[in-house]
Amino acid sequence: MSESTQRRLGAAGQMVLAIVLSGAVVAGLLLPWVGGPGLAARNATTLLQQVPEELADEPLAGITTVLASDGVTPLTYFYDFYRVPATIEEIPEVMQRAVVATEDVRFYSHNGLDVQGVLRALVTNAAAGEVQEGASTITQQLVKLTLEYSADTAEERTAATEQSVARKLREARLALAVEEDLSKDEILTRYLNIAYFGQSAYGIKAAAWTYFSKAPVDLTLPEAAMLAGLVQSPSDYDPVVDTEAATTRRDLVLDRMQDASFAPAAEIEAARATPITLVLGEAPARGCYEATVSGFFCDFLEKHLTNKLQIPAPVLKQGSLTIVSTVDVNAQAAGDAAVLNTLALEDSRAGVFTLQEPGTGKVRALSVNRIFGPNTA
Numbered sequence: 001m002s003e004s005t006q007r008r009l010g011a012a013g014q015m016v017l018a019i020v021l022s023g024a025v026v027a028g029l030l031l032p033w034v035g036g037p038g039l040a041a042r043n044a045t046t047l048l049q050q051v052p053e054e055l056a057d058e059p060l061a062g063i064t065t066v067l068a069s070d071g072v073t074p075l076t077y078f079y080d081f082y083r084v085p086a087t088i089e090e091i092p093e094v095m096q097r098a099v100v101a102t103e104d105v106r107f108y109s110h111n112g113l114d115v116q117g118v119l120r121a122l123v124t125n126a127a128a129g130e131v132q133e134g135a136s137t138i139t140q141q142l143v144k145l146t147l148e149y150s151a152d153t154a155e156e157r158t159a160a161t162e163q164s165v166a167r168k169l170r171e172a173r174l175a176l177a178v179e180e181d182l183s184k185d186e187i188l189t190r191y192l193n194i195a196y197f198g199q200s201a202y203g204i205k206a207a208a209w210t211y212f213s214k215a216p217v218d219l220t221l222p223e224a225a226m227l228a229g230l231v232q233s234p235s236d237y238d239p240v241v242d243t244e245a246a247t248t249r250r251d252l253v254l255d256r257m258q259d260a261s262f263a264p265a266a267e268i269e270a271a272r273a274t275p276i277t278l279v280l281g282e283a284p285a286r287g288c289y290e291a292t293v294s295g296f297f298c299d300f301l302e303k304h305l306t307n308k309l310q311i312p313a314p315v316l317k318q319g320s321l322t323i324v325s326t327v328d329v330n331a332q333a334a335g336d337a338a339v340l341n342t343l344a345l346e347d348s349r350a351g352v353f354t355l356q357e358p359g360t361g362k363v364r365a366l367s368v369n370r371i372f373g374p375n376t377a
Helices: 003-027 036-047 093-103 115-128 138-149 154-161 165-181 184-194 204-212 221-228 243-259 265-272 295-308 313-318 329-342
Strands: 064-067 074-078 322-324 352-356 363-368
Touching (some): 093 138, 093 221, 093 243, 138 154, 204 221, 295 313, 295 363
Parallel strands (some): 064 322
Antiparallel strands (some): 064 074, 352 363
16 A cells, blocks of 8 residues: 555545544534445545645635726725735734634644544533534635635535535545645635625735724734634624623633743733724725715726626626726816706706717716716616
């Protein structure tokens, strides 16, 4: 038997054990295995040989930026989720350590599955009589979140979230494959870019801005600990809604960081003594209703992009594109003023001003004596 085959069989055995035990963690008892553990082991060995196409190296859904013709002035942003991908260099070590201590303290030593962590969670939950501690590694969580967010149909979403042995087997297989294909830094970066932190913020960059109006690199220890505490249950520990619950959760993260020797005791104590102080940042303007320059021009542009240029709506809203439009902010401001000086907003008559560049046909301004919205008439 070759060394490669031995490694695969060992990983398969570890996967089967971890899945069975994690089923006990989730359900409180061992899940039944149709066909018996022998069949499961054979299936696991086969699955380990498959390439995880669902986790191909593709950019996560991000925000498309629409600029005025000067290439600088923002017009609006198109997006489904408020997510701005960050690089590992943009994520400070304190944030990395806070998440690892909370979600997967053996992250840097396991191969995607953590049997020791499963056993610990099983004992903890059995003693408490309820599920208090999860057992999925960061890699397994990344797999689950990626499959969930990339699902195109209701069936795919169900398959990504259902409580079943089949799903756990698939996640475990993919977690092992991901660990072979990606470095720990790449896995952690992807996880911190895809995790939901509450308040419509997906990923650490959006979360840092949403709660503290700052970039991730500027996060302090207590701030990083608070954010790390949100990923498992953003609504339960939402600091905007319940500061006490958020503080309790943050302090638990700090305890785990201290247990893992991820920060000096003095810094941990100082962080515990620091009250949560939020500096809420607003999400970027979204779509044409929130456009900062002429919602009517924005609507014209969006229709041109999707109908004339045939850009699919998912690409427009998830492709992290930068679009430089033809609108001239000065001409637009002059047009707005001219229209409103002629016909007031409340006037029943509609006033329209359009400026089109001779020779090129580029629309430089589009003004209407109305506030653009779903009921604009």
